């Protein structure tokens with residue numbers, strides 16, 4: 001559910017591997033004039049657009065027609081963009097003292113904070129860093145657990161591990177797979193420590209305290225204030241999380257006995273997901289009685305034999321009902337909706353804006369399931385966002401901050417309520433409110449459970465980058481945070497010879513993660529604000545903004561700002577407030593929260 005590779009930010013984020021030319025120390029001492037800044041930004045915007053289009057075209061063909069040649073073409077195009085971005089980012093400080101108009105100042109600032117990893121100026125170190133990154137990525141990509149060395153056919157990659165943890169109810173089997181997957185990580189430990197040293201050096205050359213501070217600088221507020229802001233948001237949701245945690249623990253204790261303590265932390269391996277970041281797979285074990293909603297969207301779609309293109313048309317109609325223009329003809333001609341029979345493709349769902357303007361597409365291998373129906377609405381959210389900001393300078397063609405892009409489609413997906421399904425003729429009658437606890441529990445296992453994980457990955461990395469967590473306590477710090485936020489513990493003590501953070505893709509791949517936490521907070525805040533505009537007076541989880549042009553206009557006001565203003569202004573354009581607010585989550589889950597209070601009477605929450 002990523003946005004298609006070539007949004008500008010993605011381009012910028014991909015940048016980094018080679019140190020080129022003009023180091024920041026050399027350039028920051030001289031001050032260039034305002035006219036030079038304008039010329040520089042014109043070049044940057046034009047170059048990024050040109051390289052971005054080339055990269056998207058190559059990337060699209062590579063993902064929908066995988067061959068050695070298309071992979072090589074795509075890698076080459078990406079490298080070219082990455083090199084250009086790194087070069088531009090390092091040139092930007094040249095204009096730090098120039099007197100330029102506000103919008104140009106913002107473009108320069110965005111350029112400076114655009115790198116996810118800053119290569120050090122020393123070419124030897126830069127090359128070492130790039131080799132380490134490639135090694136870390138491939139160590140993860142090739143990661144496999146082989147329960148029996150004599151039987152290679154039993155080896156499991158991450159897909160196999162994921163399936164086993166989702167389906168198995170055998171504690172011994174689950175534990176073996178969980179421990180098995182974590183064996184891919186210890187070889188990454190030394191490389192990761194060196195990666196931290198080198199990338200920090202590059203970040204310091206750009207004027208940041210360390211790589212973590214560079215990441216936090218993207219959020220239009222001082223890095224330390226941003227950290228505090230995340231803590232504040234988490235504090236708002238924590239009481240609800242504690243209840244969910246205690247209820248799940250009670251049910252799992254009943255199922256697994258002493259493998260799940262009656263009062264302590266939850267075992268990290270028994271939550272249906274290798275990272276315990278999404279608990280929906282254990283829903284059958286904890287399902288509330290009499291809370292079956294009485295219908296299955298998957299069954300409905302299958303019974304109707306709904307063609308994938310029709311499912312996408314239905315998604316599009318949601319957006320046009322809000323007042324957005326229909327998707328262009330080329331969207332229907334060029335998108336990929338079904339898995340081709342004759343060739344390999346990357347089926348992971350994504351949304352693309354090939355020309356950073358009108359050439360929108362999605363790439364999905366759609367099946368007739370409720371999950372894919374939701375994902376369609378999610379991906380189209382990216383497309384409508386992309387088109388809304390298409391007239392801005394290239395550097396502004398992105399979401400207000402990186403949490404916003406993922407939040408939009410999810411916001412719309414929250415409007416896919418039973419009442420909405422009735423309205424579009426897919427369901428005869430919406431279930432009554434007595435069934436809400438089941439629907440809400442399912443959603444809480446996905447969204448509330450995720451928040452803690454979404455928060456802690458970067459908490460760990462920021463401390464690692466700043467040196468607050470030394471190499472000697474990498475693993476301890478990881479499990480301290482997992483205990484603190486998630487309230488989970490490993491099935492047995494984990495020593496420093498291990499490297500458990502490395503078993504999560506985004507760590508060896510070096511992708512920042514806080515955006516997913518933000519997206520989970522923002523989507524509920526957006527949904528509450530839009531529902532109000534749509535005049536929904538019922539409970540928030542039953543509100544759908546379908547057919548509300550008032551909500552559509554406000555949504556578009558925010559989307560069309562792209563990244564041209566601080567995210568606080570974009571947030572205000574939609575919600576009327578400059579502050580993120582997690583209380584919408586509490587409103588949304590209020591009936592579940594009340595129900596949990598009943599179930600937990602006399603039970604201790606927390607760990």
Ligand SMILES: [Zn+2]
Nearest residue numbers: 001002003406
């Ligand atoms: Zn997405």
